[in-house]
Amino acid sequence: MQIFSKLFSRRRRYDDISASIQEHIQERTEELMEEGSSRKQAEQAARREFGNVALMQERSREVWQWAALESTLADLKLTLRRLSKSPGFAVTVLLTIALGIGANTTVFSVINSVLLKPLPYPESGQLAALSLKAPGAGGLADITNGLNLSPSMYLTFSERNKTFQSLGVWTSGTANVTGVGRPEEVHTALVSGGVLETLGTLPIAGRWFSQADQDPRGAKTVMLSYGYWQRRFGGDRSAIGRNIQLDAQTGEIVGVMPRGFKVVDREFDMLVPLAFDTKNQKLAPFGYEGIGRLKPGVTLSQADADVARLIPVWMDSWSNGPGTNPHFYDRWRITPAFRPLKQRVLGNVSGVLWTVMATVGLVMLIACTNVANLLLVRAESRQQELAIRAALGAGRGRIARELLTESVSLGLMGGVIAVGVAYAGLRLLTSIGPADLPRLSEVSLDIPALGFVLLLSILSGLLFGSIPVLKYARAKASTAIGSANRTASAGRVRQRSRNVLVVAQVAMALVLLVSALLMIRTFAALRNVEPGFADAAHVQTMRIWIPDLLIADPQTVTRVQNSIVDKLAAIPGVTSVGFAGAVPMDNNDPNWDELGVEGKAYEGGDPPLRLFNYVSPGYFNTAGTRFVAGRDFTWDDIYGLRQMVIVSENFARENWGSPQAAVGKRVRQFSSMPWQQVIGVVEDVRQHGVDQDAPPTIYWTAMLNDPYTQEPSIDAPRAVTFVIHSTRAGNEGFLGEVQQAVWSVNANLPSSSPQTMQEIYGRSLARTSFTLVMLAIAGSMALVLGIIGIYGVISYAVSQRTREIGIRLALGAQKRELKWMFVRSALLLTTAGVVIGLGTAAALMQLMKSLLFGISPLDPFTYIAVPLILAIAAALASYLPARRAAAIDPVEALRGE
Amino acid sequence: MRYYPIMAKNPERRDLFPGALEIMILQSLRLRPMHGYALVKHIKQVSDNLLQVEEGSLYPALQRMLREGLLESETGLSAKGRPTRIYSLTDAGVRHLEREVVSFEKMFSGITRVLAVARA
Secondary structure, X not given: OHHHHHHHHHHHHHHHHHHHHHHHHHHHHHHHHHOOOOHHHHHHHHHHHHOOHHHHHHHHHHOOOOHHHHHHHHHHHHHHHHHHHOHHHHHHHHHHHHHHHHHHHHHHHHHHHHHHOOOOOOOHHHEEEOOEEOHHHHHHOEOOOEEOEOHHHHHHHHHHOOOEEEEEEEEEEEEEEEOOOOOEEEEEEEEOOOHHHHHOOOOOEEOOOOOHHHOOOOOOEEEEOHHHHHHHHOOOHHHOOOEEEEOOEEEEEEEEOOOOOOEOOEOOOEEEEOOOOOOOOOOOOOOEEEEEEEOOOOOHHHHHHHHHOHHHHHHHHOOXXXXXXXXXXXXXXXXXXXEEHHHHHHOOHHHHHHHHHHHHHXXXXXXXXXXXXHHHHHHHHOHHHHHHHHHOOOOHHHHHHHHHHHXXXXXXXXXXXXXXXXXXHHHHHHHHOOOOOOOHHHOOOOHHHHHHHHHHHHHHHHHHHHHHHXXXXXXXXXXXXXXXXXXXXXXXHHHHHHHHHHHHHHHHHHHHHHHHHHXXXXXXXXXXXXXXXXXXXXXXXXXXXXXXXOOOOHHHHHHHHHHHHHHHHOOOOEEEEEEEOOOOOOOOOOEEEEOEEOOOOOOOOOOOEEEEEEEOOOHHHHHOOOEEEEOOOOHHHHHOOOOEEEEEHHHHHHHHOOHHHHOOOEEEOOOOOOOEEEEEEEOOOOOOOOOOOOOOEEEEEOOEEOOOOOOOOEEOOOEEEEEEEEOOOXXXXXXXXXXXXXXXXXXXXXXXXXXXXXXXXXXXXXXHHHHHHHXXXXXXXXXXXXHHHHHHHHHHHHHHOHHHHHHHHHOOOOHHHHHHHHHHHHHHHHHXXXXXXXXXXXXXXXXXXXXXXXXXXXXXXXXXXXXXHHHHHHHHHHHHHHHHHHOOOHHHHHHOO | OOOEEEOOOOOOOOXXXXXXXXXHHHHHHHHOOEOHHHHHHHHHHHOOOOEEEOHHHHHHHHHHHHHOOOEEEEEEEOOOOOEEEEEEEXXXXXXXXXXXXXXHHHHHHHXXXXXXXXXX
16 A cells, blocks of 8 residues: 555655746746747747756656666566567577577586586695606596505605695505395495595594504404495495405495595595505505695695605615615605695696686677677667667766666676576586596586676677667768668768677687688597597496405416406307406506617617506407507417417507518516517507507507516406497397306406496597587687678668669669679678687687697688688678569659658 | 756766755755755755755655655655655654754765865
């Protein structure tokens, strides 16, 4: 009720104000008349003296209003009414905006969750990845994460450092859970003391590992992930304290970590203590990733300096056994290069994400120019109305506000739809996103993302709204009203701003298309790389690990593996079977060590480190790795422990000039070891991904004399990947038969990570193909929007110049010439856009360099093809309206309007 | 003739300080209730044509003071017998005026002293 009475009294107020003002002017008029003016003169003078009556009334009324809000509401009402009268325009604009904002929000959500948000650990800014630089260690120190730590390093560093609150090392692995139903393989994270303390996330049930749990002679314990706890124990709290069989050992469950907890980037089922024997450690092996929590206020460089001091201490404190030189590692030039843990988790993904963000941002700009173009046309049709309003006293600001209200409310309405688009986009993105995109599971449409929608809606509304405002809010009344004369063609000035928009649009579309085409060319270049294996879709891989506790004797391990090969080969449809320590591109290097070639002297006395792999007979044949020279191993070679190796082609060329020359030559690991004869040379394998050079590789037999023990003993790799060539690879039923075949050899052996080589290969291309898909989508959107822009401008020009065309036709202009006139103007705009775009693209593509492979950021093909595509598109887009222009009947045109 | 507009829109003319228009309206209406045009004329006459109220400021100012309860308005007749709004002071308006006058006087004496020192 109150609001009605208020509105009612307000109505009365408004009447009062106008009554007062009326009386004021009348009285003044009469006064002037008394002074001797005529009524007309007096009235004019009185009004002139008083000034803008409407404005004054508005000012007086505003005293009673929430001025800004109410006039905005009025504008809004007007906007909605106008939009509902042109639904075609409204739908086009809203969809364009919604798609643009939606796409941007999707990518922003990903960037926000992946790159910007801190890692989900308490005080995560203090966390550091303890990576070491070791330029002398060859392939042991990988490019991205450097050299890993050895247990002895961990022991020295954690005991003696002065800069960390806590530090620890961890690695990932798998373990067999047996004794309850079917044997199951679980993913584990093996952690030393200090890892949980460093990450700082508390368990939701039970407790962390204690000092006692890290004692190798103490009782075995494990902790569960939230997911495994739910899956296996239904989230039952009584799971704490229960025993499970892990790799044939009994372990007590002491705690459960909360949902979503990861050890750095490792999603695990079970946490297992590393339980290092602190007395018996050597300097090597360097297999553990280190993390640490800095003391408050300590910087990474202080920590670097602190640990750099400990590296000689480490070498003095441990050895690799009697007779070895502990300062051998001086040659590796090990220095700490600690990084924020977040950087370690994110890897090099930020380049891809920012590229995609920039791309969709550009699409948004193109969309905005299109909308601005539409709004310009609309504003133009309202030009007369606006001019009259200006003449009646509407201020520049008032008109600007109205135009902006329209554009911003369009932006906001688009934003509302965009939330839906972004939601769908995120669902799509998380399903097609590369599996190795870190933190993808943390991505969601959260408050910052919604804030981003709001911000982008308003900004884009202001952006595309400001162009008509700049043009029309200051329109001079006389010219605007005058030029509405229907006989005139559109003035140059009126067409100019639309032309500028089209040029900008073409330039931006060119940049996007260039980036998309460069990615397509990169992808093609990657596809053309010989990966070192063949027929990947028909090669099934699976990993089997035989723990010490199950089978102790290494020779038996090899015999079991041999039996598995035989059983697998007997499955119908299987053409060949083999196994290796690691298959290509599976992020798994079996070993790196030095290897000397007979008769060759090495700088510094020791040969460089090489990648070692351990293979069974038939492995190369199954994986499709070609022999360039020589022959494969046989089972007799293996069981006979014959001193022979197979080497990669690049190793052969490096040392003996040609693959053929390599066969029969000899190499050895250490000077204390016997020489090994090279019996075969295989093609190079891109072990670390399609875009990484193939490392020179030495392939050893799957059973061999252990080079790392004092007394002669036999060793065999216990964790190997089986490869099975079959047309049924990847088939569900086939996998069942494979599993049965493995169990028929030993019922306690689960197989893990079944995948085809094609899947592994696809994953190594995942990031490129993801970028490719995103850029291709953006590029095609840009192309379509650009075509619409050109089409819109030309067809508007045609409609505005109907009369002129009529006159031209009447005067005898050729239709062909007329068509060409319009197509030419479109091509001119396109050329201008292309020139600007080429310069911009050439500069911007330098930033994309790291994403490209095998082509230059200035790839000539791309820079010729894209302008051609755009020119053709522009010609087509302008030809349609041009044809319409030529079809104009001069009589109609001159009589019309 | 040179005059000082009160709350001028035109930046070339010199404005009186803020509140001047209000205080003059209040003071005028304290003498007798008036309608808008009468107020303009009254101020012009009383100030010997030195002050001229801009209409653009007058009506919004009147509405503002109505809203603040310093004035009230009623339907009345103008000098010519046509219906218009007559504005008169409320008690609150009287109190406000008195407070303002005191503070104005303080300000004037302050300004006067400064000017006197500057001249000496």
